[in-house]
Amino acid sequence: MDHAKANETQDPGETNRIIAEELERLLDSPMFTRSPVLSRLLQFLVEHRLRGGRSSPKAYAIATEALGRSEDFDPAVDSYPRVMVGRLRSLLDRYYADTPWVHRLRVPQGSYEVVVQYRTAPPSARSADEPLAADDVKAAPMGAASGQPPAPVGAHRRAGGGPRFGRWVVVLVLLALALLTLWMLRGGPDRLFVGDPVPVPLLEISAPAAGNLPESRALARALDSKLRDGLRRFDLVDLLSAKAPGSTASRSGDYRLDTSLVRTTEGYADVTLVLNRVADQRTIWSQQLRLSHDETPEFSAIEPLIARIAGDYGIIVRDQVQRQPDNFSPGFPCFAQFNRMRQMRNIVTSKQIDACLRATLKANPHDPVALTALSLVRYGDWQPQRMAPAGREALVEARALALRSYESSPNSSTGLFAMARANFYSGNCAGGNAMGDAAIGLNPYDADMAGFLGLFKLTCGEAEAGEILVRRSLQLDPSFPGVPAVTLAFILSQRGEQAEARQILDQMPSPSNMEPQYMMVRAIVLARQGDVAAGRAQWQNLLAYTRQPADAAPEHVLARFMITPVVIQRASAALRESGVVPAKAAR
Numbered sequence: 001m002d003h004a005k006a007n008e009t010q011d012p013g014e015t016n017r018i019i020a021e022e023l024e025r026l027l028d029s030p031m032f033t034r035s036p037v038l039s040r041l042l043q044f045l046v047e048h049r050l051r052g053g054r055s056s057p058k059a060y061a062i063a064t065e066a067l068g069r070s071e072d073f074d075p076a077v078d079s080y081p082r083v084m085v086g087r088l089r090s091l092l093d094r095y096y097a098d099t100p101w102v103h104r105l106r107v108p109q110g111s112y113e114v115v116v117q118y119r120t121a122p123p124s125a126r127s128a129d130e131p132l133a134a135d136d137v138k139a140a141p142m143g144a145a146s147g148q149p150p151a152p153v154g155a156h157r158r159a160g161g162g163p164r165f166g167r168w169v170v171v172l173v174l175l176a177l178a179l180l181t182l183w184m185l186r187g188g189p190d191r192l193f194v195g196d197p198v199p200v201p202l203l204e205i206s207a208p209a210a211g212n213l214p215e216s217r218a219l220a221r222a223l224d225s226k227l228r229d230g231l232r233r234f235d236l237v238d239l240l241s242a243k244a245p246g247s248t249a250s251r252s253g254d255y256r257l258d259t260s261l262v263r264t265t266e267g268y269a270d271v272t273l274v275l276n277r278v279a280d281q282r283t284i285w286s287q288q289l290r291l292s293h294d295e296t297p298e299f300s301a302i303e304p305l306i307a308r309i310a311g312d313y314g315i316i317v318r319d320q321v322q323r324q325p326d327n328f329s330p331g332f333p334c335f336a337q338f339n340r341m342r343q344m345r346n347i348v349t350s351k352q353i354d355a356c357l358r359a360t361l362k363a364n365p366h367d368p369v370a371l372t373a374l375s376l377v378r379y380g381d382w383q384p385q386r387m388a389p390a391g392r393e394a395l396v397e398a399r400a401l402a403l404r405s406y407e408s409s410p411n412s413s414t415g416l417f418a419m420a421r422a423n424f425y426s427g428n429c430a431g432g433n434a435m436g437d438a439a440i441g442l443n444p445y446d447a448d449m450a451g452f453l454g455l456f457k458l459t460c461g462e463a464e465a466g467e468i469l470v471r472r473s474l475q476l477d478p479s480f481p482g483v484p485a486v487t488l489a490f491i492l493s494q495r496g497e498q499a500e501a502r503q504i505l506d507q508m509p510s511p512s513n514m515e516p517q518y519m520m521v522r523a524i525v526l527a528r529q530g531d532v533a534a535g536r537a538q539w540q541n542l543l544a545y546t547r548q549p550a551d552a553a554p555e556h557v558l559a560r561f562m563i564t565p566v567v568i569q570r571a572s573a574a575l576r577e578s579g580v581v582p583a584k585a586a587r
Contacts (some may be wrong), residue, residue, distance in 0.1 A: 008011040011424040016050055021116050022105045031095050033346040034325065038088050040514055040545075041066050045107065045114045047087075047544060056112035065541070068513045070506065071456035076362040085112055125213040184239065184512055197360050201316055203231065203309075204253035204278075209348040219269060220261050222297035227259065230306035233443040235369045235414055236317055236335055237310045253278055257309070257318060267293050273305060275315060285315045299377025299584050312448045314477070328352050338373045342482075350377060368409035372418040375401035384560045398422070406435075417449055420456070425564070429460035440469075447476035451484030458487065459564050467491055481508050486517045494574065495523050501525045516542055516561045520571060527578035536581045 019157050022047045026032050032039045044066035048057045059075035059082065067084060075081065088587035089107050096104045103118045104158040140357040205227055210220035232239050256442055258274045268290050275285040295301055320327075320336040327333040334356035341349050357374040361367060378398035402422035409415035417439035421430035436453040443449060454469030470491070473484040485504055505513075505522050512518060519542040527535030543550060548557050554572040562568050575581045 013371070015116055016134065018103055019046055019049060019105065019114065022116075026092075026095065026105070028348065029095060030348050031091060033348045035091060036514055037067065037347075037510060038084070038091055041084055041088055042092075042105075042114075043544065046105075049114045055353075059112070062112060062315065068510050081112070084241065141445065148215045191539070197363050198329050198331045198333055200236050200238055200335070201254035201320075203237045203316070204240040204256045205231070208257060209258075209447045211263060213263075216261065216263050219263070219296055223259060223261055223299055223302070226299040226302055227257070227306065230303065231411065232256075232309050233445060234310035236312065236314075236332065236339075269293075271299075271302070273309075275309060284319055285309070288514050304478075305478050306445050308479060311477055312447065313342070328356045329354050330363060334360055335369060335373060338377070342376075350380065353377060366404075366408040368374060368405045368412055368414045368418070371401050371405035371408060372414050375399075375405065375418055375422070379421075383562070386559070395583065399426070411442075413439040413449065416442065417453075418463045420453070424456040424459070428454075432456055433460065433462070445476065447473045447484075450476065451482075452489075455483065455487050458491070459566055463491075479509075482512050482515070483517060486515075486521050488569070489525065490521045490574075493521065493528060494570075498525055498529050502529065516545055519545065520558065523580045524571075524574050524578045527580045532579045539575070539580050 008468030023043065026042060027039055032042070041062070044062065045057065050062075060073060061287055062081040062085070063069040063073045063075065063078070064071060069078075069080065073080075085107060085554065089109075092105060101119060103116050106115050106117045107113065108115060109285045134442060205224065206224050208220040210216040221547045228239060231237060234523055237255075256275070256276045256278055258276065260272045261270075263272045264270060270288065270290050272288045273286065274283055275445070276283050285308075289301055289305075289534065291299070291301055302374045311317070311574045317336045317339055321340050324333065328337055334353060338348070338353050338357065354374065354377055357370050357377065360370040361374065365369070365408065375398045378401060382394035382398060386395075399422050402418040405417040405418040420432045420435035420439060423429075423435060433456075436449075437454060439449060440446075440453055451473030454466045454471075454473060455468075457463075457469060467488070470484045470488045474481055474488065483503075485508055489501040489504040492498075492504070501521075502525050505518065505525060508518060519538055523535040523538035525535075526532075526538060540550070543552060543557065546557055546560050548560070554575045555568055558568045562571070576583050
């Protein structure tokens with residue numbers, strides 16, 4: 001018998017209360033908010049336990065219901081659930097190693113079941129690599145079930161605890177003084193950030209290697225022009241021209257894009273792009289295209305690659321986050337984290353990003369990128385608490401920040417789109433469309449901008465133009481489909497094209513298939529394909545994700561992650577019409 005299992009209190013209701021409270025605490029912690037897949041896995045295992053599952057869930061259920069694997073998953077040949085549960089065990093151990101605890105959650109080795117483990121010694125924070133003492137973890141005393149504190153562990157531990165406790169007091173006092181000093185020196189919400197904002201990376205584009213024939217050299221020049229024209233339009237990368245022999249530069253490039261063009265005897269042009277990180281001379285991305293004679297010299301097929309390199313969550317931004325996942329410094333690291341959060345928003349990270357964006361603006365109050373990003377963060381704060389004073393305050397600041405971005409840079413795609421978004425959110429379709437179209441004209445390579453403008457146009461009744469932009473967004477960057485793909489699937493489902501809608505949803509990778517918008521549309525599509533039970537099960541997953549009661553009205557649930565009222569109304573009607581949720585009772 002597992003020791004942790006044996007340590008559980010005899011009162012099932014008390015055990016369930018402890019498990020539910022620990023889950024809430026874990027999901028709100030920075031460790032788990034940075035790991036949305038493991039958070040989802042933990043929530044699934046806990047819900048299985050709380051529903052009365054007294055044995056471990058099956059690997060197939062974990063894979064398909066918690067980890068987003070398709071229904072043809074075979075646990076006999078794929079160890080993904082076992083690997084992810086192992087990672088969850090490690091994350092739980094890391095969390096509790098640094099957190100004082102009286103009881104904790106565990107997933108014992110060889111099992112997928114969540115159990116409670118109790119400690120009898122007074123809890124104290126430990127480093128992750130300091131093991132528990134042999135007598136630290138024991139069977140729960142009789143008072144544990146009633147919430148009484150654990151019994152003392154003996155005079156010999158109290159005698160040795162005084163000096164150690166005294167040392168910790170000194171350390172904490174010194175740390176508090178250091179933080180107070182920083183507070184007084186900096187002031188404001190960005191007081192813990194020291195130093196100038198980190199600039200965006202410099203990208204050097206090497207002259208394309210090509211043959212010696214005049215036509216090859218002409219095509220190489222056209223390719224170089226296309227790449228430079230596209231990449232210069234993005235805010236999160238600056239171009240560094242190739243240095244002339246003997247010249248010096250104050251700052252070298254952070255990334256280098258090497259290109260080559262080879263013309264084949266069949267008349268095709270083979271184009272190769274290789275993105276290198278200069279610091280360690282490492283290739284982080286490469287792509288090869290074969291273009292026909294009709295596709296040159298316009299090189300329109302290169303546009304998706306431009307978006308993937310320099311987009312809001314493109315290769316360069318993802319490289320920054322992967323190498324420095326906890327870097328929230330003002331400037332580019334903060335922008336990178338902001339765009340990462342847009343894939344999966346959570347409360348803790350949004351607060352960190354709010355602080356680093358304000359620190360960025362303190363150094364440069366007219367930075368349109370920071371103003372636009374902070375405006376979007378505040379719109380996100382407004383969304384779930386619209387009727388509360390804090391929500392109304394967030395909305396006022398979000399609009400003001402968008403206006404400041406536009407006034408600071410009225411001729412940039414960033415400033416224009418900030419104001420376009422503010423117009424759409426206030427119901428001004430004419431103003432939103434005018435500024436959105438102008439922003440797209442300045443940067444037709446931005447997948448994120450195309451996707452959201454398409455969504456706004458659909459909201460304003462411009463179905464054809466909106467669908468074109470949504471499809472354009474997915475064409476530019478299919479690697480992180482998110483809202484545009486979900487929106488397109490919803491459009492197709494509303495038209496009765498369930499098979500294509502289902503295909504789009506089935507192809508969406510993690511974390512996009514963990515988002516509430518995805519779960520909502522998938523529930524509708526499944527129900528319309530005849531599997532109403534599966535659609536309702538998907539809706540229940542969404543209710544659990546948003547922590548809403550089983551009988552919550554869809555309008556109330558959707559308002560927690562959607563902003564536009566007309567979209568909420570259309571989606572709620574689709575949920576009722578498809579049978580996912582009960583129809584409204586006649587008055």
